[in-house]
Amino acid sequence: MILANKYRPKSFDEIIGQDHISTILSNSISRKKVHHAYIFCGPSGVGKTTAARVFAYSLSRLLHSQDDSSEEFGEVASRILSDSSPDYVEIDAASNRGIDEIRHLKSEIRYKPIENKYKFIVIDEAHGLTGTAAEALLKMIEEPPGHAIFILCTTEVGKLKQTLFSRCISLRFHKIGPLNIKKRLMLICDSEGIKIDEDAILNIARGCDGNVRLCLQYLETLVQSFDKDHQITLQNVSDALNIFDKYKISELFDLFYNRDMGGSVLFLNNLLNSGFDAYDILEMLVSYLRNLLICRTCKDVKSIIILSDKERELIKKDISRFNFNFLLESMSYLREVNENLMHNFSPQTAYDNYILKSILYLEHNEQKEEGKEISHKEKGKEVS
Numbered sequence: 497m498i499l500a501n502k503y504r505p506k507s508f509d510e511i512i513g514q515d516h517i518s519t520i521l522s523n524s525i526s527r528k529k530v531h532h533a534y535i536f537c538g539p540s541g542v543g544k545t546t547a548a549r550v551f552a553y554s555l556s557r558l559l560h561s562q563d564d565s566s567e568e569f570g571e572v573a574s575r576i577l578s579d580s581s582p583d584y585v586e587i588d589a590a591s592n593r594g595i596d597e598i599r600h601l602k603s604e605i606r607y608k609p610i611e612n613k614y615k616f617i618v619i620d621e622a623h624g625l626t627g628t629a630a631e632a633l634l635k636m637i638e639e640p641p642g643h644a645i646f647i648l649c650t651t652e653v654g655k656l657k658q659t660l661f662s663r664c665i666s667l668r669f670h671k672i673g674p675l676n677i678k679k680r681l682m683l684i685c686d687s688e689g690i691k692i693d694e695d696a697i698l699n700i701a702r703g704c705d706g707n708v709r710l711c712l713q714y715l716e717t718l719v720q721s722f723d724k725d726h727q728i729t730l731q732n733v734s735d736a737l738n739i740f741d742k743y744k745i746s747e748l749f750d751l752f753y754n755r756d757m758g759g760s761v762l763f764l765n766n767l768l769n770s771g772f773d774a775y776d777i778l779e780m781l782v783s784y785l786r787n788l789l790i791c792r793t794c795k796d797v798k799s800i801i802i803l804s805d806k807e808r809e810l811i812k813k814d815i816s817r818f819n820f821n822f823l824l825e826s827m828s829y830l831r832e833v834n835e836n837l838m839h840n841f842s843p844q845t846a847y848d849n850y851i852l853k854s855i856l857y858l859e860h861n862e863q864k865e866e867g868k869e870i871s872h873k874e875k876g877k878e879v880s
Contacts, residue, residue: 499719500712503684506577508550511543512680512708513672520667521547525555531665533637533646535622537653538669541707544649545586545620547669551647552576552584552616559613572611583609584616589624598625598632605636605644614645622648623655630657637663671706674698674802680708681715690719692728695804699730702802703739714739738771745784746810752854753817760851765844774843778833785827788814792823822857829853 505511508518517536524530536544557573575581587601601617609615619625625633634657637646648664650656678701685692700718704710714737718728721736733739751760767777787801791811794800803811829850836846 499684499688499716500709503712505543505546505550506553508547508554511547511550513676514543514547514669517543517547517667517669521551522554525551525558530555530645532640532644533664534648535653535656535660535664535666536647536649536669537666538651539671539706540651541704541709541711542669542672543708544669545618548586548616548618548647548649549576549584552614552618552645555614556583556612575611576616581611583612583614584618586618586620588620590621593624593626593629595626595628595632598629598636602632602636605641608643613643615643616645616647618647618649620649621651623650623652634659634663672708673706674701677701677704677706677708677711681711684712684715688719689724690715690728691726692718693730695806696728696730696733698802698804699733699739699741700737702742703733703737740767740772740776740780742780742783743807743810745780746814748781749784749814749818752858755855755859757851757855760855761848764847764851768843768847774837774846777843777847778830778837782827782830785823785830787811788818789820789823789827791815792820819861822854822861825857826854 508522511518534548536548538544553573553576556576557570560570560573572581576584579586585601585604587597605615605617607615619633622633637660640646646664648656648660653666653668678697681697681701682694684690685697700711700714704714714733718732718736722728722732730741734741734744748760748763751763764777768774787803788811790797790800792815797803832853833846833850836849837843
């Protein structure tokens with residue numbers, strides 16, 4: 497079974513990183529104060545449609561359990577989780593976005609639910625509806641049948657009609673942090689008997705940019721790529737998923753420290769030739785420099801960046817080598833790299849320019865420091 501389906505949350509407690517959403521929805525169910533329409537907005541893969549399904553299941557189960565005439569209420573409600581309930585309708589507006597689909601939905605929701613008290617209509621990527629379809633949906637939400645609950649899920653909330661917000665309860669889902677995702681992946685790996693290094697899991701968690709579904713797809717790819725007894729390493733993650741170990745970029749700063757211009761050019765050339773996009777490399781460099789700046793300026797960085805023990809040592813080493821001014825200058829040089837790439841410079845030329853400026857800056861400041869030392873010594877001789 498696909499991991500994303502096998503480990504899809506079946507309760508609010510299993511939904512990670514969205515405690516505020518779980519609390520609001522759980523309280524509304526327990527108090528039986530549910531609204532007829534909701535907007536779930538947030539990044540992709542953070543649990544919007546999962547929360548919609550869990551909400552529908554939890555509400556249906558509670559109502560069934562309080563009806564003395566109902567038998568096997570848990571089994572009836574659980575059909576919502578297995579996507580086999582006639583009272584749970586999920587529509588992908590990205591592919592069913594026209595007025596005809598909404599008209600069909602309108603005729604369908606007139607009929608009362610078959611197994612549950614409510615019929616749930618979940619519209620994923622609701623911002624994809626055409627203008628006339630969105631108007632028809634708005635009309636349905638304005639005058640809904642008493643047995644219908646609408647849940648509109650969207651990754652682009654700004655594209656929804658503003659009039660929808662006055663008729664729906666809007667809940668904003670957060671991007672899920674790497675530590676939460678890492679814990680989830682470790683539980684799944686333990687359950688599945690997957691052998692994987694902790695640093696490899698952390699790199700997967702960071703590489704998906706808060707998208708849990710994508711993380712599970714990455715893990716699935718790794719599991720299929722190696723034998724069951726194989727210990728998945730950080731290098732395997734880089735090779736199989738093209739998720740670069742961002743802290744490998746510290747090797748470039750080793751070359752900067754040694755003023756090795758040729759080695760630096762070769763390092764970035766190898767990155768470009770190994771399949772990494774020029775903008776991916778830019779993001780890695782910016783991310784590493786940002787972390788150096790944060791660690792240099794902030795006392796408590798744990799709430800801002802997540803570091804492994806190895807990464808912490810690399811950061812500590814580079815902070816001792818490079819001063820604050822160089823880090824700021826290097827960041828400004830990367831801004832130039834971005835501008836050059838936008839103006840269709842060859843990636844290698846853009847990065848060669850970055851390397852040249854960075855090393856020349858270091859050499860220039862080195863000479864200035866040496867000049868100051870010589871000047872102090874000469875002054876000392878004059879005084880004596």
